[in-house]
Amino acid sequence: MYAFEIERPTTLADAVAALGREEAQALGGGQTLIPTLKQRLAMPSVLVSLSGIAEMRGVSVNDAGLLCIGGGTTHGTVAKEAAAHYPGLADLASHIGDPAVRNRGTIGGSLANNDPSACYPAAALASGATIVTNTREITADDYFQGMFTTALEEGEIVTEVKFPIPEVSCYIKFEQPASRFALVGVFVAKSADGVRVAVTGASNNGVFRWSEAEAALSSEFSVGALDGLSVASDDMIADLHGSAAYRAHLVGVMTKRAVAGAK
Amino acid sequence: MAKVAMTVNGKSVSREVEGRTLLVQFLREDLRLTGTHVGCDTSQCGACIVHVNGEAVKSCTMFAAEAEGAEVTTIEAMANEDGSLNTVQQAFQDYHGLQCGFCTPGMVMSATALLKENPKPSEQEIRDYLEGNICRCTGYHNIIKAIMAASGQEMPAMAAE
Numbered sequence: 018m019y020a021f022e023i024e025r026p027t028t029l030a031d032a033v034a035a036l037g038r039e040e041a042q043a044l045g046g047g048q049t050l051i052p053t054l055k056q057r058l059a060m061p062s063v064l065v066s067l068s069g070i071a072e073m074r075g076v077s078v079n080d081a082g083l084l085c086i087g088g089g090t091t092h093g094t095v096a097k098e099a100a101a102h103y104p105g106l107a108d109l110a111s112h113i114g115d116p117a118v119r120n121r122g123t124i125g126g127s128l129a130n131n132d133p134s135a136c137y138p139a140a141a142l143a144s145g146a147t148i149v150t151n152t153r154e155i156t157a158d159d160y161f162q163g164m165f166t167t168a169l170e171e172g173e174i175v176t177e178v179k180f181p182i183p184e185v186s187c188y189i190k191f192e193q194p195a196s197r198f199a200l201v202g203v204f205v206a207k208s209a210d211g212v213r214v215a216v217t218g219a220s221n222n223g224v225f226r227w228s229e230a231e232a233a234l235s236s237e238f239s240v241g242a243l244d245g246l247s248v249a250s251d252d253m254i255a256d257l258h259g260s261a262a263y264r265a266h267l268v269g270v271m272t273k274r275a276v277a278g279a280k
Numbered sequence: 281m282a283k284v285a286m287t288v289n290g291k292s293v294s295r296e297v298e299g300r301t302l303l304v305q306f307l308r309e310d311l312r313l314t315g316t317h318v319g320c321d322t323s324q325c326g327a328c329i330v331h332v333n334g335e336a337v338k339s340c341t342m343f344a345a346e347a348e349g350a351e352v353t354t355i356e357a358m359a360n361e362d363g364s365l366n367t368v369q370q371a372f373q374d375y376h377g378l379q380c381g382f383c384t385p386g387m388v389m390s391a392t393a394l395l396k397e398n399p400k401p402s403e404q405e406i407r408d409y410l411e412g413n414i415c416r417c418t419g420y421h422n423i424i425k426a427i428m429a430a431s432g433q434e435m436p437a438m439a440a441e
Contacts (some may be wrong), residue, residue: 023282023299023345044343051323051341054300066346093335115412116390120335126417136313197411249368 019060027069029176033151035065036172041163041174043174045126046091046119057063073125073176078102079204084182088125088149088175095124104280105186105206106144109136112190114197125175131223133164133254134198138224140188141178143204143215149177183208187279189271190218193258200259203227205275211235214272219264221252240273285287286347288313297344303337304328306344307354315355319414329386329393336393338412345351355385358392362429368392368430383423386413389407391427400431405425 023044026032036043040059044050046068053059067073073089076098078174085102096119097113113119113127113136126149127137141157148155149254150173160168169175183206190202199218206213212234214227245269248268253261285294288311307313307330319327321340331353360366364425365373368391378384387410394401394409395436401409406427407420415423425435 018300023343025282025345025348044346047343047346048323048341051302051343064343066343068346069348115326116393116409117329117336117338118323118411120332120337148377233403279428 018054019057019194021054021061022063024063024065025069026065026067027071029070029072029151029174032065032070033043033172034136037060037176038063041065041172043172045089045123046121047126048114048122049126049130067123067125067174073174076102078182079179082182083147084180086178086180088128088177089123090125092119092122092124092127093235103182103186105183105188105204106140106180109140109188109204112136124178128160128178129167129169130196131161131165131167133220133223134193134200134202134215135192135274136188136199136202137211139199139202139204139215139217141180141215142224142226143186143206143213144180144183145206145213146181146200147179148175149179150174151176154179158226159239161224164221166223169198181208185279187275187277189274189278191267191271194256197229201264201271203268203271203275205234205279206273207234207238207279212238214275216248216268216272219248219253219268221254227268227272234276238276238279240276243269243273243276282345284345284348286352286354286375289354296343299343299345301344303330303332303342303344303347303352304339306347307339307352310344313354313356317382317385319382319386324412324414326385326386326390326410329389329413331389331393334393334396336390338390351396353389355388358388367425368395371426371430372423375422375426375429377418377423378415379439383413383415383417387423391430394427395431399440400433401427403428 026034040062074087100107126234186206188204190199193200202217214230250261250265254262255261281296317327319325323341
């Protein structure tokens with residue numbers, strides 16, 4: 018790692034101020050950023066640790082019935098505390114990485130990084146969640162802008178994520194066997210407004226909604242409704258773990274499994 | 281340099297550290313607690329697992345400065361007060377849950393964290409919990425047996441034996 022200073026603010030206001038320093042970078046749980054720093058793929062001069070900010074942690078349901086999760090909440094906490102409210106989301110959180118990673122990694126960090134194979138972006142997009150930052154609220158449809166790219170401005174912090182709670186939902190991922198990241202992951206959420214289907218791991222453009230499947234499932238929520246539907250492989254990721262056509266095929270299979278498992 | 285103060289194995293410690301100092305470096309190089317191992321240094325293997333405020337974390341993927349004010353517990357604090365092995369450690373010995381022993385500190389810390397939140401785990405729950413701990417010697421069966429025994433459960437017959 019290149020040398021850097023570390024700042025440990027305990028309030029959001031102090032964190033925002035610290036991120037105003039030149040070449041400052043926010044540090045969530047560090048489960049992606051620290052390995053990145055070790056490989057010298059990033060060289061911030063100041064790292065602003067967000068893990069000491071109590072006001073950014075916690076899981077609660079607000080008056081509007083939205084599940085509100087602080088940006089600094091770990092996957093392990095979401096797995097436990099969201100289970101009673103939104104089991105599909107809690108189940109997703111309980112299968113990210115491994116237990117020790119889940120005790121550090123945070124939902125805000127995952128969404129800010131927007132790794133094309135991360136799990137949380139699929140949940141946020143399929144749920145129609147709102148990403149709350151220190152300056153504004155961004156709908157998930159506007160937030161994700163491509164691989165490792167989001168609507169966040171320089172120095173903007175994900176302070177909270179607000180999830181509408183669907184009637185039924187399910188996330189199924191096909192794990193890349195070495196890294197355990199999603200080779201393809203599909204989140205299906207059915208609510209009164211219809212069905213949303215978000216796919217992670219597959220596309221060169223990052224997480225995306227599969228609109229044909231959404232239309233089919235909105236008229237009939239069954240595995241059979243997906244018969245004959247497929248996604249084009251043109252924009253799919255191709256690497257040694259799977260070709261573009263393989264990933265496109267997996268999108269269909271994972272979507273069917275998610276519909277079958279939705280509860 | 282930043283000043284960091286924390287409690288390690290019940291003792292208050294305070295040092296000046298660089299921002300980039302990892303918790304595992306701090307434990308091994310500053311405090312000379314070399315029971316915590318660095319296997320891969322890439323968050324994969326779990327040899328560096330310690331408890332921070334009671335939760336298992338990979339100390340190679342956390343900065344020392346982030347442990348400010350935290351209670352850190354390492355393998356050095358696992359033995360009984362008289363120096364004898366505790367239940368989990370003794371079970372690893374009794375059931376041959378180690379060969380070279382390099383992964384064992386992390387295995388013991390993970391097993392201890394698991395049994396704290398789930399005192400009677402099933403074989404599958406143990407295997408799932410150890411997803412982030414890699415052992416290249418044992419093939420895991422004897423580690424699973426040791427943890428089952430440490431939780432006071434009968435040993436199941438296992439496949440591939």
